[in-house]
Amino acid sequence: MTTANPFNVYNPGPAFGIGSPWGWRTRNNIREKHPGQDFPALQGTAIPAAADGVVIWNKTLGGYGNCVVIKHTSLNGPVFYTLYAHLDQPPTLALGSPIKAGATVGLVGNTGQSNGFHLHFEVIPDQLNPLVKGHTTLDPLTFPQLKGSASHYFWSNHATPSAY
Numbered sequence: 412m413t414t415a416n417p418f419n420v421y422n423p424g425p426a427f428g429i430g431s432p433w434g435w436r437t438r439n440n441i442r443e444k445h446p447g448q449d450f451p452a453l454q455g456t457a458i459p460a461a462a463d464g465v466v467i468w469n470k471t472l473g474g475y476g477n478c479v480v481i482k483h484t485s486l487n488g489p490v491f492y493t494l495y496a497h498l499d500q501p502p503t504l505a506l507g508s509p510i511k512a513g514a515t516v517g518l519v520g521n522t523g524q525s526n527g528f529h530l531h532f533e534v535i536p537d538q539l540n541p542l543v544k545g546h547t548t549l550d551p552l553t554f555p556q557l558k559g560s561a562s563h564y565f566w567s568n569h570a571t572p573s574a575y
């Protein structure tokens with residue numbers, strides 16, 4: 412087993428584009444931190460889990476709309492979470508159920524505070540409450556391992572970020 416961060420190989424698939432990046436942005440004249448990476452895709456596109464884990468959230472969550480959060484526990488690394496927002500339908504994954512990397516988390520939607528069909532994807536480091544408003548997040552695209560990985564071609568061949 413590798414000790415590399417598993418997100419060096421997270422790639423939602425060729426049906427997804429690259430949208431608004433993680434970090435500070437201005438929207439409606441308000442400067443705000445965008446806590447995730449957006450991946451625009453058609454409504455109903457299946458979203459793959461980033462890594463093996465356990466479902467710890469499976470319903471609406473404020474502006475995230477229909478939302479799934481997976482807790483990842485690795486023997487070789489720190490605990491972390493991934494969050495998938497704006498899902499088209501209320502999640503069908505049971506709370507506490509295990510999920511494998513690549514298994515479908517839900518379908519791309521436009522629920523919650525969203526102005527277009529896309530996956531809003533977050534990487535959340537271990538913290539007391541990963542779901543409280545203002546939780547700390549990491550940039551899914553800045554892991555150094557990403558460069559040169561199988562997914563690098565995908566990342567580098569998509570258009571510049573769109574508006575949402």
Ligand SMILES: [Zn+2]
Binds near residue numbers: 431449
């Ligand atoms: Zn977003």
